[in-house]
Amino acid sequence: MGACYRSESITALSSLGGDIRWLSVTSVLGGALPVSRFFTGGIMSEIESSTEAHYTRGDLGQSILTALKRMGKDLDALKPEDLAPVDEFHIRGREATLELAALCHLNSGQRVLDVGCGLGGSARYLAATFGCRVTGLDLTKAYVETAAMLSERVGLAEKVEFHQGSALDMPFADGAFDLVWTEHAQMNIADKRRLYGEIFRVLKPGGRFVFHDILQGAGGEPHFPAPWAKVPSYSALIAPGDLRALLESLGYSVQAWQDKTAAGREWFQARVAVLREKGPPLLGFHTLLGADAMRILENNLRNLQENRIA
Numbered sequence: 001m002g003a004c005y006r007s008e009s010i011t012a013l014s015s016l017g018g019d020i021r022w023l024s025v026t027s028v029l030g031g032a033l034p035v036s037r038f039f040t041g042g043i044m045s046e047i048e049s050s051t052e053a054h055y056t057r058g059d060l061g062q063s064i065l066t067a068l069k070r071m072g073k074d075l076d077a078l079k080p081e082d083l084a085p086v087d088e089f090h091i092r093g094r095e096a097t098l099e100l101a102a103l104c105h106l107n108s109g110q111r112v113l114d115v116g117c118g119l120g121g122s123a124r125y126l127a128a129t130f131g132c133r134v135t136g137l138d139l140t141k142a143y144v145e146t147a148a149m150l151s152e153r154v155g156l157a158e159k160v161e162f163h164q165g166s167a168l169d170m171p172f173a174d175g176a177f178d179l180v181w182t183e184h185a186q187m188n189i190a191d192k193r194r195l196y197g198e199i200f201r202v203l204k205p206g207g208r209f210v211f212h213d214i215l216q217g218a219g220g221e222p223h224f225p226a227p228w229a230k231v232p233s234y235s236a237l238i239a240p241g242d243l244r245a246l247l248e249s250l251g252y253s254v255q256a257w258q259d260k261t262a263a264g265r266e267w268f269q270a271r272v273a274v275l276r277e278k279g280p281p282l283l284g285f286h287t288l289l290g291a292d293a294m295r296i297l298e299n300n301l302r303n304l305q306e307n308r309i310a
C-alpha cells in the first residue's frame with residue numbers, strides 16, 4: 001500500500017528494456033446500463049482479452065441481485081454496505097480501502113479515478129464518504145455494467161461513473177484527476193511503465209496516486225490458479241523494490257510505503273478457515289471466482305504463507 005505525488009516535472013516514457021522479472025505492494029435487477037467502451041482501434045490485446053474472460057462469469061449482476069434477495073435484502077432499498085461481501089475484490093476488503101483512503105486527504109471538490117475499479121465498491125465508498133466525483137475504469141465489460149447497475153441501486157449514480165477501457169490507454173485528458181486510486185489491478189498488466197506512465201499523465205501536477213496491490217514475494221512464483229490469473233502467462237507481478245524504482249524513474253515522489261503482507265495473511269487465513277467450516281456464503285468472492293473458487297482461495301493462502309506474494 002502506498003502513496004506518491006506526481007512531481008512537477010514530466011518524465012518521458014520509454015519502453016522497458018533489460019531483463020525485468022515480473023514477479024507481486026500490499027506492502028487495499030435489471031438490464032445492463034449502457035457504459036462507454038474505449039480501446040485503441042476498438043480492440044483489446046491478447047492478455048486483455050484473456051483477463052476479461054478470466055473475470056467474466058455469466059450474468060454477474062443478476063447473480064448478485066438473486067443472492068441479495070435470498071439473503072433477505074429489499075432490492076428496492078439496497079444500501080452500499082449490503083454489497084460488501086462482493087464489491088471489494090481485494091485482500092482485506094473494506095479494511096484495506098479505509099487505510100488507503102486515510103492516505104488520500106480527499107474533499108468533495110476533487111476528481112478521483114479508480115483504475116481497474118471492478119464492481120466499483122471502493123469508488124462508491126469514496127463518493128459516499130467524501131462527496132467527491134469518482135470515475136471507474138475497467139477492462140471487464142460485465143464488471144463495469146454491474147458497477148453502474150449497483151451504483152444506481154444504492155442511489156450513487158450521480159457521483160460515480162464507469163467506463164470500459166484499458167489502463168494502458170486511458171480515455172482521459174492529461175491532468176484530469178486530483179487523485180488516482182488502484183487496488184489489485186496491476187497483476188494482470190505486464191507493461192508497468194506504460195501503466196504507471198498513463199496514471200502519471202492523467203494526474204494533475206502535484207496530484208496523488210495511491211495503490212493497494214499484490215506484488216511478487218521472495219518465496220518464488222505463485223501457485224496457480226490464483227484469483228487474478230488461472231495460468232502464469234497471464235500474471236505479471238513485480239517485486240516491491242522494482243515497483244518503487246519504476247515509480248521514482250517516472251517522476252513520482254514516494255510519500256508512504258506500507259507492507260501489509262502480514263495483515264493480509266491473517267485476514268486470508270481467517271476467511272479460508274470459515275469457508276472450510278461453513279462452505280460458501282450466498283454472496284462472496286466465490287460469486288466472482290466460480291466453481292474453482294475454493295482451490296483458488298486455498299492457493300492464494302499458500303501464496304501468502306510461503307511469501308510468494310507480498
Ligand SMILES: C[S@@+](CC[C@H](N)C(=O)[O-])C[C@H]1O[C@@H](n2cnc3c(N)ncnc32)[C@H](O)[C@@H]1O
Pocket residue numbers: 028048051052055087088089090115116117118119120121122137138139140143165166167168182183184185186188189228
Ligand atoms: C481483482 S479485480 C479488483 C477490482 C477492484 N479494484 C477491487 O478491488 O474490487 C482486478 C480488476 O482489474 C481489472 N483489470 C485488469 N487488467 C486491466 C487493464 N489492463 N485495464 C483496466 N482494468 C484492468 C480487471 O478487469 C478486474 O476488474
